Amino acid sequence: MNGVDDTDGARGVGRPGAAGRAVIVTGGSRGLGRETTLRLAAQGCDLAVCGRDAASLEAVAEEVRARHGRTLHTERLDVLDESALAAFVRESAARLGRVHGLVTVAGGARGTDLRDTEPSDWDLTCRLNVTHPAIALREAADHLAGTGGSAVLVSSISGWKPAPPAQYAAAKAAQIHMASSLARELGPRGVRVNCVSPGSMLIEGKGWARLRDEDPRAYRAFEKEFPGGRLVDPRDVAEVIAFLLSDRARGVNGANIPVDGGQNAPSAYGY
Template sequence: MNDTDHAGGTGDTGDPADSGISGTGDTPGTAAGTGTHRPRDRRTTAGTNGTAGGAGTAGTAGTVSRSGTAGRTGVRESCAPESGGPESGGPESGGPVVIVTGGSRGLGRETTLRLAAQGCDLAVCGRDAASLEAVAEEVRARYGRTLHTTRLDVLDESALAAFVRESAARFGRVDGLVTVAGGARGADLRGTEASDWDLTCRLNVTHPAIALREAADHLAGTGGSAVLVSSVSGWKPAPPAQYAAAKAAQIHMAASLARELGPRGVRVNCVSPGSMLIEGKGWARLRDEDPRAYREFEKEFPGGRLVDPRDVAEVIAFLLSDGARAVNGANIPVDSGQNAPSAYGY
């Protein structure tokens, strides 16, 4: 696999220029500008969310809860992609602590910046060292927050579990968990193998389950919560089926885990973004390369424009906050009223 983040599960469905493991929650297997759905070459590369600049400062979502009783130890800043311990000379943690998977690009990056803007310290993982370093530097320069980064693939279940445990140990607490990483592999039904279904499920269902399993005790100690990033494809079906099925399972899993963990004071919710306009990703390329097809796709949105990832990050921040303390087991669509999840219909 390419050395990039698994940063999908963000509802950028039907991204016409990306296939294989998509990093934007897109549904691969569509051909740009054709108006038809057709299989494409299978890839085994991980996509990324891309970037959307200038976010993370506005909003009234409130602050992440710190109502628990767990103790907190001082940690020092670590921006080394594969660091095993905190660097000397960094500031001590002074805010709520949130763990974000796939938090260095696209929606993940916007979520990281939004949470840092409201005073959170963060632990972020991803597959691309440069992106991790860039978001760490931005958080430090703009907000002065502590950001611990780890370079890993969320498909490596032992590494993912270790990342959550080590992050909790560094900060001494966990107040929130956001699982942005995800994606899909394969094309249409005839062009998809059993391994594609398995990998897609592992990215979108197994990875958030493991992260939450490792974080649950810490979240219970702080009265914290988790937000799993699903997709419009999880409840407005569109090909490929393996991605839609995995995202639907993720939504149902969040509701089930909310019932299981609720008695311990832990909330679990899903956010299902619609197709997001992220510079450098498929919808932005469609806009630039086939403006007519892009304008047609915009008609799927009552407001006439695709979703801004910063708006999704605002909802994630709200769900982590005390203002959402009565929201549990919910799936919150953030899709601007989108109709078809793809530019090519169902």
């Protein structure tokens, strides 16, 4: 992957003793979450992964077993169910025996433009992107403090570059600020908290891949928003997440790291 020898992490290049470290990933079975799970497994990490789709969870678990010889604790749940999410983190910590890292990938939005968006859409979007990572980190914090671990919250380019829909942009901006605040709160306990803000990622079956297939002209126009002429590869984002979880990033705390290829407009549909 991207010229990196997957055995390096197991030898400790990612972090001394990387093999056998334990990481919890929300939304870890599809898209960026899947790539993050696979990257961490390649480094020899033990993992607990949740997601909404049982088939996707089983597929990523089987891939991790086949490619990396690791086993996963998986659980089907919706992170909007706050009690189930909290229980998942607690059970994962118990099963793994320790927690060195937390990655909150699950997110999303509901609603369109301002006139057609209900208060419930704002509430749900905030719960997905702000409340969910806050609860997961609350439950993991004591375990992370015990291992000198860290958390990575996955935000978005929309959190710091204006883009519709506003409820998603506002929630992602709040997530970035929350990570910085929690880094100050948890730092004295030895826990780092950072954000990664991906640009528009090309993921098969998702929106930009559909645009590429259904409207090639619009997709080619959108590619011009990227200096390198291509959308973001989720594997590249997963590499940055893995780095932030490692001791090589021990000086990085409370940061928001854009992984957007220098993207200009966050959307093919304008600001």
